[in-house]
Amino acid sequence: MEFDLVVIGAGPGGYTAAIKAAQLGMKTAIIEKEKNLGGTCLNVGCIPSKALLTSSELYHEAMHGFKSHGIKADGLSIDVEAMMKRKDGVIRKMARGIDYLMNKNGIEHVNGTGRILSAGVVEVSQVKSKLVLKTKRILIATGSSVSGLSFLDFDGEKVLSSDHAISLRQAPESMIVVGGGAIGLELGSVWARLGTKVTVVEFLPRIAAIFDEDITQALQKLLQKQGLKFHLGTGVESAEKTKNGINLT
Template identity: 55%
Template sequence: MTFDLIVIGSGPGGYVCAIRAAQLGLKTAVVEKEKTFGGTCLNVGCIPSKALLHASEMFHQAGHDFAHLGIKVTPELDLPAMLKHKDDTVTANVNGVGFLFKKNKIDAYQGVGKILGAGKVEVAGADGKTQQLEAKNIVIATGSSVAPLPGVTIDEKRVVSSTGAIALPQVPKKLLVVGAGVIGLELGSVWARLGAEVTVVEFLDKILPTNDEEVAKQFQRLLQKQGFTFHLGHKVTKVDASDAGCKVTIEPAKGGAAKVLDADIVLVAIGRRPNTDGLGLEAAGIATDRGRVVIDDHFATNVKGVYAIGDVVRGPMLAHKAEDEGIAIAEQLAGKAGHVNYEVIPAVVYTQPEIASIGKTEEELKAAGVAYNIGKFPFTANGRARANRATDGFVKILADAKTDRVLGAHILGAGAGEMIHELVVLMEFAGSSEDLARSTHAHPTMSEAVREAALAVEKRAIHM
C-alpha cells in the first residue's frame, strides 16, 4: 500500500504530525512499535508524572496547608488508588489518540518500523511477520529513552528509571535521585510529598543547569525547605542493590574522598537519548550526529523524502516542541509554509512551586554581550498569592536595553506553567515590556505579578 506520508512513532510529535497531514488531505499512516499510542509522554512520561504530581500535592496540602484555611482533616494515603488515578489518566489520553487516528482516517500499524530507503518502510509485527509500506514521504518521530548511567544496572525494582519511579508499589523511606534535572526533581517531589526522604546527587555544581541561575538557586532553597538534601558537584560511581536496599558510592566530581549513602530506591535521571537504534538509518544512508538525526532547517535528512522531528533531532527534548515540528513538516509537505519559532518555546518544571521560562537567561545575555534591563516582582507582594498561601517565588522579565523588546522571562511560583503563556504570545509578536505593562490584568490574580514585573523593567512597579 502506498501513502503520501508514513510517520514512524506515535508520540506527541508523531501523532500530531499525522493528524495535521490527514487534515490537509494527505493519505497518512503511523507505525508504532509499542502496544499503545502516545509514546513516552502519554504512557510513562509527561502525563502520568503530572497525574502523580497533582495527586501528591493535594495530599501534601491536606496534611500541611488546609489547617491554615480553617479546614481540619487528617489525610490517609491510599497509594494504590493514587496509582490507579495515574493509570486511568494514561488510558484516557492513549485511547484519545486512537480515536483521533480513526476520526482522521489514519492507518495505524503496530510493529517496529525500519527504513529500507527513500519511500520504503518495513514493519515487523510482534508475531514475527513483516510487511512493506511505501510512501512519498517518511517522518521519523521515534522520540527518546532514558540515558543509562555507566556501570549501573536499571532493574526497575531497586534501581529505577522514570518509568519505574511512577509505579513504585510503596513509598520508599529513602529515595536517592541521580541527576538534578527536571525529571529527577519532579519525581523526587512526588515521593517527598508522600513521605520519602529524598537525596539528590548531581555532577554539576548547580541544579537545573539550563535555567536562569537566580531562579535555580532560589528554587534549590525552597526544595531544601521541603526536605530535599543535595550533593552537588558529585558523581555516582557504584550502586550495590540487594533485597535490603542500595548502597550508593558517590565521589566529588573534581576529586576527593568517596562516601557511601543508603537508599531504598535509586532513581537514575541523568537525561535522555534519541531512539534511533533499529531504524536502519546507516543502511539507508541517513546521516546522524551522536545518535541524533541530522536535518536541515526544513526537517529534511540527507535522503530525499525522509524527514525527522522531536527528540531524535537537535533542540530541546520537549513534547510541545515536537508537536510544533510535526505540524510544521505536515504543512510543508502539503505545500504550506510550516514554521517553528525556536526562540519562543516555553519550558516548565512541574514541581511546587513551578518554574516556567522562555527565551534567554541572564547568563546567556551576558555571554552574548547584549545590554538588557530587568523587571522583577515577588509573589509575596501579590494579593491573590497571599490569599492562596502561594507567596514563594517571583516573576523576572529581561528586556533589550535599547528597544525594550522582551528577550526572556522566568517565573518561579504556583501556576507558573499557565502564566508563562502571555509572555509566549508577547514574544511571538516581538512585544516590549511596555506593551505588557499597559495590558490590563484582572484583579486579584497571580498574573498581576507578571504585569508588575513588566512595570518594574522601568522601575515603576506599583505594589513594590
C-alpha cells in the first residue's frame, strides 16, 4: 500500500492533519493503536472529564443549591454506573463523528501500532499480522502517556492514573490527588461533588500555576466550598500500601 502521507497517531493533531492533507489531494493513511480515533483528548482526557464534570455538577447543585430555590430533593442519590454509561456514550458519538470525517475525506484508517522502518516505510503491527505501508511523507503525532511516581506504580485499584479515575464504578471514600494542575483539579472536583473526601497535594505554592494568581485564588476558594482540601508547597516523598489504601509521606 502506497501513500503520499502516513500519520502515526489519531489524536486531535493527527486526525486534523490527515483531513487537511486529504483535502489538499494527498493520498493519506492514519495509524491508531486504540479502538477509537480521537486520542487521549476524546477517549480518556478532555471529553470524558467534561462529561463527568457536567453530571457531577448537576448532582451537586441538586444536593446543595435547589433548597434555596424552594425545590425539595429528598432522597436524592447518584448512580455512578449510569453516569459512566452516559460518559461512554458521549465518547462513542464523537468517535463516530471522526470516523465519518475519515471516510468522507477518503483517509485509510489502519488499526495497529506503527513503527518507522525507514524514511518511507512504516510497519503496522496488528493483532494477528503485520502490514507495511510505503509513503512519501510521515507525520508523527503519537502524543504522550501518563507519568506516575517512580516509587508508586499504577495498579488501577488503589493507585490510579487519570485514565483510571474517569472510569471508577463507585465514589471512593477518600482520594489524594497528587498534582494541582487542570487534570487533577477536574477529576478531584468530580469525585468531591459525589461525596469523596478529596485532598490535593501540590508541590508549587498554588494550584493551576500556569494561570494568573488572582484566578487561581478564586478557583481554590470555589473548590474548597465543594469540599476539596489542599496541601500546597508540598511534595510526596514516599508511599506505603496498606490493607485499606495508601499512606503518603
